[in-house]
Amino acid sequence: MSNPKRLKRRxxxxxKLERGYSPNTIEAYTHDIDYLLKFLQDEHLAVEDVRLPHLEQFAARIYEFGVSSRSQARIISGVRxxxxxxxxxxxxxxxPSELLESPSRGVHLPEVLSVEEVDRMEAAIDLSKWEGQRNRAIIETLFSCGLRVSELVTLRFADIFKKKHCLRIVGxxxxxxxxxxxxxxxxxxxxxxxxRNVMNIKPGEEEYVFLNRRGAHLxxxxxxxxxxxTARDAGIEKTVSPHTLRHSFATALLKGGAxxxxxxxxxxxxxISTTQIYTHVDMTTLREEIMCHHPRNMKKKLSDE
Structure with missing residues (x-):
């Protein structure tokens, strides 16, 4: 009988070593496998004895625990x-997981910001504070380049090619x-x-573009x-995160014809299926525009009044 903890470590x-996954991704897989190993322990099952009905029971168990469908799908993917x-x-x-079905996640449309809303965020920043210009540069870079926040915090000067107007990103x-x-x-x-040039920078942090007040990368x-x-200060009521700026970047590109x-x-x-979510975002916006401005809908609105 195999040791499940040893299998998990391997x-x-x-x-990490063969697939090159990031620490954050590996941590997510760790949680997924922990769910499975706890289930196997409760059911007194060895890993090599697991069959499809057992995994279907496992999927039902995490559903009963109130785990969201999105998290269920991720856990099932990790188990596979x-x-x-x-x-x-x-x-x-x-x-045994080959025929295991994932719960339907539906289409989750990410929140996006318009260019005007991004401008409002940047205008809301107090540039008299030492971090004001840094924060403005961060928001503009996220919106202009569509970076993940993990990619932004590790951005180094060697990754910026000013003459070619591009960044080298390790994703x-x-x-x-x-x-x-x-x-x-x-x-x-x-x-x-x-x-930044007048800051006391910690040894080993000199190459990072964005630093905190202690001279270390963010x-x-x-x-x-x-x-x-910043979104709150700008009066934006949407739920805004660094990923919102990434979504906004992609949506703006799609609307521009990319x-x-x-x-x-x-x-x-x-x-590319991950990228296709932005077609749904654009279609939602298009539908709203049609409902507001198409002559048929405008006539109906006038008649309703």
Whole structure:
């Protein structure tokens, strides 16, 4: 009988060393497998004895615990990856999760900001504070380049190619991509440099573009709090996060006529199905425009009045 904890350690090592997954992704897989191993322990089941009915019972169990459909789908996906690895590694012969169905997640339309709302956020920043220009540069860079917040906090000067107007980004799985950067974003970063150059920077942190007041590079949580507070100060009632600016970047590109393939490349999506969510966002906006401005709807509105 195999030791489940040992299998888990080997699986996570495989994700890190052979698949090149980031620490955040590996942590998510760790939680997924922990759900499974707890279930197997409760049911007195060995990993090699698991069959499809057991996994269907497992899926029902996490549903009963009130886990959201989105989280259920992620857990099931992690469990599938675990069993595929066990087959690959020769621990089991057949994959019991092959026919395991995920709960329907539906289409989740992300919140997006208009250009005017992004401008309002930047205008709401108090530039008299030492971090004011830094925060303005961060918001402009996120909106202009569509970066993940993890990519922004690790951005280094060596990754900025000013003459070519692009950034070199190392995304998920260690994959590199080149992302265009606007003149506005470069200008805001340049202004931030005046403040940054007079800071006391911690050894080893010199290459990071964005720093906190202690001279160390920022964390994702710091940026999340800053963006939420800035949106509040700008009077924006939407739920705004760093990822909202990434969604807004992609939606603006789609409305401007960019192809899904081009947006996929700039966002660093491995699968274009992830990028296709923005077609739903654009169609929602288009539907609202039609309902407000199409002559048929306008006539109906007048008759209702």
């Amino acid at each position: 699986f996570l090592r495989y994700l 990856s675990f069993f595929r690895y066990l087959v690959l590694d020769g621990e089991i012969e057949d994959d 998920k799985g260690g994959k590199e991509r080149l992302v265009p950067i606007s003149n506005n974003a470069l200008k805001e970063i340049k202004k931030w440099m005046y403040d 964390t994702r949580t710091m940026i999340l709090i800053m963006i939420k507070n 192809s899904l393939r081009a947006i996929q490349e700039m966002l660093g999506h491995e699968d």
